Amino acid sequence: MDKMNMGKHISGKFNDELEAVRNRVLSMGGLVEKQLQDSLLAIQKGDIDLAEKVLTSDHKVNKLEVQIDEECVHIIAKRQPTASDLRLVIAIIKTIADLERIGDEAERIAKVAKESFSNDQQQLLVSLENLGQHVLSMLRNVLDAFARMDLESAYNVHQQDEQADRQYEALTRQLMTYMMEDSRSIPKIMNVLWSARSLERIGDRCQNIAEYIIFFVKGKDVRHVSPESMERTVMGKKD
């Protein structure tokens, strides 16, 4: 397993600054994870108050995004990092952009909790919940991989997105069939569909963050490459 060795190239002060900004990213990640978890719980329990809480917690995440971004620019200007230090700062800048948008998606998901569903519509919510739990675990795992800059965990999250896509497609078919059978339910079921889409997008964004971790650890940009090429990069084999 590849480990980060942050003390290797850099001065103590610089190390502290990088560590502080990394910790702030993890705080931001924790907030976003809580938003997603609460939005799923709000749907499951039909808890409107909890949904409202998700809808109003956005400003903290936004504030952290702007603050971390500023710190990164400051670090680049003052410390002039190169090699893996620079890759870390770039990976952080990109990660927080995805985290902020995961928070936005969580807000969209929470809105579903405000609807009331009939007994036979509850089964649709169960499928949504299943997708939600899978995506939530991807988010947790990628934040954990980020905390330890763990290549293997990042790669595992990347692989898990395929299952999220499959679950999303199955759910979409289920929802469309339901709408065709009960057209009065369309506006309500559409909200479930938007939530499903938001969850699928969160999965994509977790995949993005996994790619930034691989970029940091391996120094290679693995966006848009074939699964084989990515595997070679992660396993450390030659291209």
Next chain:
Amino acid sequence: MDKMNMGKHISGKFNDELEAVRNRVLSMGGLVEKQLQDSLLAIQKGDIDLAEKVLTSDHKVNKLEVQIDEECVHIIAKRQPTASDLRLVIAIIKTIADLERIGDEAERIAKVAKESFSNDQQQLLVSLENLGQHVLSMLRNVLDAFARMDLESAYNVHQQDEQADRQYEALTRQLMTYMMEDSRSIPKIMNVLWSARSLERIGDRCQNIAEYIIFFVKGKDVRHVSPESMERTVMGKKD
């Protein structure tokens, strides 16, 4: 009007490098603009070949994204830019991420061209086309603003997103009403709805790029601020 004065702080060689990377961003923007334009044209004409072309042109955009990103990291490591030069590089890194995703959305939009629509469904496509043209003009304008780092144009694009949101909401209502009246059409109309959503997202991404331009010119992060605070920043008034 604020103008960029790139020659002020930097060496000739550095200036050339920045200029080259800026030009590449504009090439990437041109490709993405063409993708969106073609996807709208493909829907309008029911041109499946053109839609296929959009669906397979993605790799050029992806390649440029990775290449520009590499150049930016290289410039930071080698030239150690500060102040407005650093802001430019950061603005570029963020802009290309949004451009790449606009390309992805254009692909989703192009898929609608593969469906065949009845005469009374054509009116829905007209509304989609209207939204599409508005968003395409936002994209053109923001690329133009980026080329000249023009604060006023960037701010205008930012303001235009409100109209895109309004058009999107009206179209969504129109599509849902149609589905409720003709439930067999749901799978087909859902594709139109996803396209509408993609267009709305492209509008958001143009707004993001406008914010990066304002960040570069004014040195102030205007994400998540109130409209009044943004206006003060753009107009150069004190907060």
